Amino acid sequence: MADESTEDEREEELNTLQSIYPELTFGLSNPLAAHIDLNVAPIKPLQVVFEPEPTVHWLSYLPPLHLEIILPDGYPKERPPNLKLTTTPPWLPDAVLEKLVREGHELWEEYGDMPMLYTYISNLQEAADSAFGLADNLEEGPVKLPPPLKTAILDLNKSLKRETFDKETFDCGVCLEPKKGAVCYRLERCSHVFCQGCLQDFYNNCIKEGDVNSVKCLSPDCGKTGNTAVDRRKKPRLLSPKELLQIPLTLETVQRFAELKRKKKIEADKSIAFCPRSWCQGAMRTEKYPKITDVSQMDDSDSEEDETDEPRNNEDEPATSIQKRPTGRPGSDRLVICEDCNLAFCQQCLASWHGDYMICQPRLPSDLTEEDQASLNFILKFTSPCPECSVPCQKSYGCNHMTCFQCKTHFCYLCGAWLNPSNPYAHFSDKKNKTCFQRLMDMVEGDEGGDGQFGGRRGAEQMAEFWEQEALRIQMEEDQRTEEEQ
Known part of the structure; x- marks a missing residue:
């Protein structure tokens, strides 16, 4: 009778747990065994690096903590529960898992002959909110994980963030209407939320008219400090082509955006020479502004040198200096090649390439064509x-x-x-x-x-x-x- 009474107490505790946690599942062969997955969503995003890559990822969601419970004979008076903790993929260090299991046994000793599973699961959830203490060791740097876990963990973080976002309701900053997250988009840098329809209409129109500098956050106060002098010097940071595809904009529109940005940067750079052929006028080849091959892979790192970009948050990035090329002597780097027609020409005198040992002079304003001079006169006058x-x-x-x-x-x-x-x-x-x-x-x-x-x-x-x-x-x-x- 005592054994049956004890078994009834164990089953009753598990049934009570299931009423509180519907996701708790019983074992098929053992009614006194159960398992549950506890979500890991730290209050503060966890900094993670996948060695040897130096990139730091801020993760709001991590693979859940899987808890397996078996209530042996003699529980809770004589024996503690059998506890097993795992994660898939195995991102949590073994030392942390062992510590959490020990805390369960210590809690059983503290409770004596009282049920303790509910309190233990609550403690695990509280530990998950703080990323099991991993986020507290900032002096040691971000949490280091092996590279094979990268894809699974980042995909899980992205999907759970999107799932949570889709269920929320937001007021679009453009149309001022409440919209479900499923039809909204949160900008990556500033986290401002707008409905996809408003973003698409505005950005498509800007790119169509060539106003690439307006492809930025639509919040009028975004990035403002309140200091007029400082805000006047700050340039708006543009969205990356990769983010525009996520809104989503069509591939053709994003391609035009990327090409216009590149063209604008090239035309503003005085170190870039243009093909002397009147029917070409292409820019010279340069690693500084490589030709665009795949806009779907152009993220922030590919567009850091935007002509209007400001440093990200407080991370000041030094501007790339333009070094003048030496001229007028053998060995000087004057040979350049047009990226469009492949003409080899001299960057200094803009003539077809004449070799390193010919001394040449820069083209003077008096060497302008009649058409160039007429355009210059019109610009100065009107x-x-x-x-x-x-x-x-x-x-x-x-x-x-x-x-x-x-x-x-x-x-x-x-x-x-x-x-x-x-x-x-x-x-x-x-x-x-x-x-x-x-x-x-x-x-x-x-x-x-x-x-x-x-x-x-x-x-x-x-x-x-x-x-x-x-x-x-x-x-x-x-x-x-x-x-x-x-």
């Missing part, structure tokens, strides 16, 4: 440069408060001065500013609406042209007067 990135800007219509298409800097079209984004129109109300005072709507129809008085670089060009014409007029009058006197 555009105002952005004070931040120097990109020429031309007004087609509207007021003289301009926003640079490339870097979004606010500036005055008349004098080229930087304007405070929070109050850009104060510039036109300042009586001390004689050049632009009360001239917000001058030339409202753009440069074609008539000549205006400019300041800054454009004003200097305007004055130089005026005095050149004035000198020519005076000279012509003197010549005409001389002819009349003769």
Whole structure:
């Protein structure tokens, strides 16, 4: 009778546990055996590296802790439960598993002849919330795991994060409507959440119009410090092509985005030479800007040198310096090859390659073609440069408060001065500013609406042209007067 009573107590404890933990499963051959998987979701993500790779992964979910329980004869008064802890794949060190089992036996001794499985499972769950103490040893660095576990653990972390995210509800920062996580996307760097439809519409339109600098987080306060001077210098960090494919955008759209970014970086780099063939004009081959082969593999590390990227969080990354090539002597690295037509030419004089032992000179501005010179003259006369990135800007219509298409800097079209984004129109109300005072709507129809008085670089060009014409007029009058006197 005593044995039957003890067996009833063990079965009763297991049945009570199953009512609390429905995922608890009994053994098929032994009703006094059970097993359960306990989720491991640390409150603070666990830093993990898969040696010998140096990359640190922040894991919010890890493979569950599998607990096997067998209640022997004499439990709970005489004998402790048989406990076995494992993980699949085996990521948790054996020393940690052995310690957790010992804690179960110590808990049995503490409880005496009382049931203790519920308390033990609760303790295991609390230990899982702290990653079993692994996250506390920050002095020793991230947790080191063998490389064969990498794929399984990272895939599990990704799938569980997505599963949890899909069940939540978020307010889209664009359409301001509550949306289920299944139709939303969380940006990787800043964790801002927007619905996929809004992201797709905005990014597709930006890439179609060539405005690649706007392919960033849509939150207006993202990355802002509150310091106007600091925020003005900070450039928006763009999304990577790999992340755009996850939103998802079509492969063709992402390919165009990556090509436009690369083209923009190349054109802004003064160390890059372009093919002298008028029908080609391709850039020279360079390891700095390799040709794009597969955008689906271009993650953050492939796009760190974005023309508008800022350092990630607080990890300052030194900018790549541009070193000038030595010229005019044998052995100098002047030979470059066009990436489009494969023409070998001299980076210094832009002629077809003539060998290392020929001394050449840089192409002078006077060597410009008529078409290049006409384009340069038009830019100098009919555009105002952005004070931040120097990109020429031309007004087609509207007021003289301009926003640079490339870097979004606010500036005055008349004098080229930087304007405070929070109050850009104060510039036109300042009586001390004689050049632009009360001239917000001058030339409202753009440069074609008539000549205006400019300041800054454009004003200097305007004055130089005026005095050149004035000198020519005076000279012509003197010549005409001389002819009349003769």
